[in-house]
Amino acid sequence: MSSRNVPKLEFSDLSMEFGNLTALSHVSARVEDGEFISIVGPSGCGKTTLLRIVAGLERATEGSARLNGKQITGTGFERGYVFQADNLLPWRTVLGNVLIGIEIRDGSRSRDEIAKALELIRMVGLEGFEGYYPRQLSGGMRQRANIARALAINPEILLMDEPFSALDAQTREVMQLELNRIWQHGKKTVLFVTHQIDEAVFLSDRIIVLARRPGRIREVLDIDLPRPRDLTTKRRPESVDYVDRIWRLIEREVLDSIEEEKANPDKH
Numbered sequence: 518m519s520s521r522n523v524p525k526l527e528f529s530d531l532s533m534e535f536g537n538l539t540a541l542s543h544v545s546a547r548v549e550d551g552e553f554i555s556i557v558g559p560s561g562c563g564k565t566t567l568l569r570i571v572a573g574l575e576r577a578t579e580g581s582a583r584l585n586g587k588q589i590t591g592t593g594f595e596r597g598y599v600f601q602a603d604n605l606l607p608w609r610t611v612l613g614n615v616l617i618g619i620e621i622r623d624g625s626r627s628r629d630e631i632a633k634a635l636e637l638i639r640m641v642g643l644e645g646f647e648g649y650y651p652r653q654l655s656g657g658m659r660q661r662a663n664i665a666r667a668l669a670i671n672p673e674i675l676l677m678d679e680p681f682s683a684l685d686a687q688t689r690e691v692m693q694l695e696l697n698r699i700w701q702h703g704k705k706t707v708l709f710v711t712h713q714i715d716e717a718v719f720l721s722d723r724i725i726v727l728a729r730r731p732g733r734i735r736e737v738l739d740i741d742l743p744r745p746r747d748l749t750t751k752r753r754p755e756s757v758d759y760v761d762r763i764w765r766l767i768e769r770e771v772l773d774s775i776e777e778e779k780a781n782p783d784k785h
């Protein structure tokens with residue numbers, strides 16, 4: 518088979534059990550090179566679990582996740598991970614944090630790699646802050662540094678787990694625009710988990726909508742909005758229609774999960 522036929526990422530009949538809890542059940546999907554894919558669904562439907570399987574942090578109990586046709590069995594530098602909370606090292610500067618993946622991978626960093634890291638810092642809008650420490654930065658700036666750090670190892674695929682959820686609404690909107698611009702620039706494959714449906718619609722080529730109990734694919738939607746996208750994209754009637762459509766798919770389950778959280782606050 519030619520490499521053109523091998524998807525960047527493929528889930529085949531993947532299931533994940535934690536004891537007697539089925540977190541994911543028979544998930545099959547393919548992600549092509551350079552696609553921006555979001556995963557949305559109610560709380561507890563297995564979004565993070567799916568991302569952790571791709572990261573190699575969890576192993577599916579059944580079925581497989583393949584990267585470039587090869588079964589994922591552990592972590593690897595071809596995958597960059599951006600978590601919900603930034604996990605920058607407080608004793609390292611922005612530049613030091615961005616270089617950390619390279620140092621772990623290679624044991625050192627070359628002058629070229631420092632130049633590339635500085636270029637990434639500029640690209641995420643942190644030029645002039647290279648020597649700042651995390652505590653000297655705002656939440657939005659820290660998350661920009663986090664994205665630069667994930668990109669510094671030049672991963673083939675970027676895994677993003679609610680990266681903007683800790684940000685205020687305006688910073689979040691700016692970061693969505695930035696991520697859209699960065700993606701447009703590098704065309705990396707991105708797997709993006711979010712609770713915010715309009716964010717998923719704005720950024721994605723396709724959206725995987727998961728259902729819960731057990732976590733499974735409810736629907737996969739192509740987001741047929743023109744690119745490049747900007748803030749006006751969000752106000753387009755087609756965008757609003759996509760958001761409504763996805764919301765209707767998950768509304769009942771979201772309301773149920775909120776009720777359950779109210780009834781069992783300790784479990785969440």
Ligand SMILES: Nc1ncnc2c1ncn2[C@@H]1O[C@H](COP(=O)(O)OP(=O)(O)OP(=O)(O)O)[C@@H](O)[C@H]1O
Binds near residue numbers: 564565567
């Ligand atoms: N390590 C684990 N051990 C036991 N159960 C787990 C583990 N990780 C996840 N789960 C359970 O698997 C289910 C799916 O969890 P997951 O975090 O993937 O959902 P999610 O869709 O990302 O949720 P949220 O939107 O609230 O972040 C949940 O019921 C969760 O409690």
